Amino acid sequence: MFRFLKGFGVTLNYFRKKKVTVMYPDVKEVMPERFRGVQRLMTERCIVCNMCVKVCPTEVISLTGEKDEETKKKVLTSYDIEFERCIRCEFCSEVCPTEAIVFTTKYDNLSVIDRSKMKIDQQWLEDNHIFGNYTTPEEKAKQDAIKAEAKAKAKAAAEAKKAKEAAEAKPEAEAKPEAKAKPEAEANNAAKSEAKVTADVMKDVNATKAQQEGAEAKAIDQAIKAPGAKTQATDQAAATPAAKNEVDNKQDNNKGEGGDRK
Secondary structure (H helix, E strand, O other), X not given: OHHHHHHHHHHHHHHHOOOOOOOOOOOOOOOOOOOOOOEEEOHHHOOOOOHHHHHOOOOOEEEEXXXXXXXXXXXXXXXXXXXXXXXXXXXXXXXXXXXXXXXXXXXXXXXXXXXXXXXXXXHHHHHOOOOEOOOOHHHHHHHHHHHHHHHHHHHHHHHHHHHHHHHHHHHHHHHHHHHHHHHHHHHHHHHHHHHHHHXXXXXXXXXXXXXXXXXXXXXXXXXXXXXXXXXXXHHHHOOOHHHHHHHHHHHHHHHHHHHHHO
């Protein structure tokens, strides 16, 4: 029972899939170029070499020819194919040295009730102008012209796209250096301002320090000239330990010189 339900489920799934059949002959499928349908015969190319007759595995091809008195060449007089036995092997087309027999995508004439209609003669094969996996010189030139036109259009579109991208990228490229230069300029200006402020501060500090050193030196000189007097300058000079030591050293030296004189 389980197997039956499983198989029935597989069958039901086909109802959900896309239909692959068409209402033939009212609707006809478009076959690919390499489809092997009914042959086309180009009599003007045939040299009556009988290669297609010899290579056919089912022996469905028959032809006759005769020698042309003017050109001294053989010309085709009849060409028949029995399609009810043809297996579409394409040997006849491959072996033909002049490509006089080629396959087309035509297939609708193969659906007949009377088998006698399956025998196709030379005139029918000549009138079969359905395109397939072959090209005549005229068709090839036409296809080459279409391909060249499409290639030129694609090239022009690619160049236009490239020019458009280049035009759009140019303003962006110009804007990027400006945007990049602006922060750098601001940073440089800030650095210069900071350096200027630092220099001014150091200048003031050095000036103050020089002024203090000058005042200390002046106080030391006054203290040396009047060793017994405690002037305001001496007090100011003695305010710092280094200045006090220097004053004491100079006073000791003066005393020593006075003792030597005595």
